[in-house]
Amino acid sequence: MCLKEMKTLFKLFIIVVFPCCINAQINTFCSFEYHPLFNDYSDSIASFDSDTAQHFCIDSRLFSIGSVNKSGYASTYLLGASFSSNVKNKITFISYFDYLVGNYNALTNEYQDSLLVSPGFGTGKSRFQYNLNYCFNKFITADFGKGKHFIGNGYRSLLLSAEHSPYPYLKLTTEFGKVKYYNLYTTFLDMQNPIQDRKKHASIHFLDFQFTSYLNIGIFEGVVWQAKDKNYNRGYDAEYLNPIIFYRPVEFSKHSPDNVLMGASFNAQLKTVTLYGQILLDDLNISRQKDRDENFSGGFFQNKFAYQLGVKMSFNGVNTLLEYNQAQPYTYAHKEPMQSYTHMNQSLAHPLGANFKEVIALASYGKGKWKFSAKLALAKVGLDSLGTHYGQNIFASDFEAQGEGGQYSYGNFNGQGVVTHINSLYTEVNYSLRWFDVFGSVFYKNKKSDLVDQTSLWYSVGIRTFPFSTFQDY
Numbered sequence: 490m491c492l493k494e495m496k497t498l499f500k501l502f503i504i505v506v507f508p509c510c511i512n513a514q515i516n517t518f519c520s521f522e523y524h525p526l527f528n529d530y531s532d533s534i535a536s537f538d539s540d541t542a543q544h545f546c547i548d549s550r551l552f553s554i555g556s557v558n559k560s561g562y563a564s565t566y567l568l569g570a571s572f573s574s575n576v577k578n579k580i581t582f583i584s585y586f587d588y589l590v591g592n593y594n595a596l597t598n599e600y601q602d603s604l605l606v607s608p609g610f611g612t613g614k615s616r617f618q619y620n621l622n623y624c625f626n627k628f629i630t631a632d633f634g635k636g637k638h639f640i641g642n643g644y645r646s647l648l649l650s651a652e653h654s655p656y657p658y659l660k661l662t663t664e665f666g667k668v669k670y671y672n673l674y675t676t677f678l679d680m681q682n683p684i685q686d687r688k689k690h691a692s693i694h695f696l697d698f699q700f701t702s703y704l705n706i707g708i709f710e711g712v713v714w715q716a717k718d719k720n721y722n723r724g725y726d727a728e729y730l731n732p733i734i735f736y737r738p739v740e741f742s743k744h745s746p747d748n749v750l751m752g753a754s755f756n757a758q759l760k761t762v763t764l765y766g767q768i769l770l771d772d773l774n775i776s777r778q779k780d781r782d783e784n785f786s787g788g789f790f791q792n793k794f795a796y797q798l799g800v801k802m803s804f805n806g807v808n809t810l811l812e813y814n815q816a817q818p819y820t821y822a823h824k825e826p827m828q829s830y831t832h833m834n835q836s837l838a839h840p841l842g843a844n845f846k847e848v849i850a851l852a853s854y855g856k857g858k859w860k861f862s863a864k865l866a867l868a869k870v871g872l873d874s875l876g877t878h879y880g881q882n883i884f885a886s887d888f889e890a891q892g893e894g895g896q897y898s899y900g901n902f903n904g905q906g907v908v909t910h911i912n913s914l915y916t917e918v919n920y921s922l923r924w925f926d927v928f929g930s931v932f933y934k935n936k937k938s939d940l941v942d943q944t945s946l947w948y949s950v951g952i953r954t955f956p957f958s959t960f961q962d963y
Contacts, residue, residue: 544575818880879906
């Protein structure tokens, strides 16, 4: 074994063993809490028990999986550490470091080769995420860090998801009565330029209003703009730092070319049944009407929107979810590809991009230390063939829409292009031990169209201390 390999193994040994030793000495309990609408995943934010005035915790993170199919064997190891602290319930800090060892399965490797990023990691094999939370008073808190966020109540989100790589952010949360208001300021990266990564900034508002004791309504808006163009270095536009103004009036007043999205969500709790949904509006061009445009026809490419409907139920230890998602062609794309709703070659919303219909079904049952779960995903996507742009690829300009005239493209419909069915089934059995979970799973995926027919079946076993997956259901 060479010296370089020995140094790598020693570093991994320190990452895993040292935090375990420290944790055994401290014996501190940490609890994580996620807001159901503006969800900060475990790699973004933590909140601690309210009676814990002082807190300090170092812990290890471990995920190991071995998978086999008819073509061969794949093994992946994720080793890392977490650090968290709490000072008088005023300042909290949490950070995660993860390092990937081994290789993904063939499906994930294909995904990585096509987009030049590892799912959830970016361009490298390691990631460092952190969040610093400061409570100004009982109304306002601020979060600063690098991580991911999720807006929604379901399995997917059409507003802001967490399938992509981490990004730097500043989040302000204002709470008064039945209203919670979130301001998220971020910087994303565009990787389409082969010379260098290019920055683009975003500012997002989300208003969550508890309409009744069982009904919540949310209003979403976001804007994405490039930091630099051919004419000047724009940087972070100060106008978008305004924490309360809605952006669409600002856009009209300044004739801005930025990418603005608006949306809404709802969540209705009825005993053991929860109904939820989302709608996103990217563009609605109502100026092109039949009496104004002699070439008018249905399916104008700038009428871009997406919506979600779902239901969750719990009974006798069984939790179920049924969800439908749909995004019209060219949604999330922009005239300037740099300003698409993306980050590091991945969508910031649904991982399929646009031009799709999808059904998700989940079921889980737990008894004692055992947990059984299953996930079925059925999607119909309209993909592009060579030299075409039917609206699934949100990294390309929507002004290159397929159809006569490009920017005057009519007759567009969901599923246009190369009709492709992507179906997957994931089943898992999990057993919880004191320090980690042991699990076994089966993953099936089929991707079929007139141009391709790919089927994969993987059997896996592994151990983990936190949720992580090497199989993508998209």
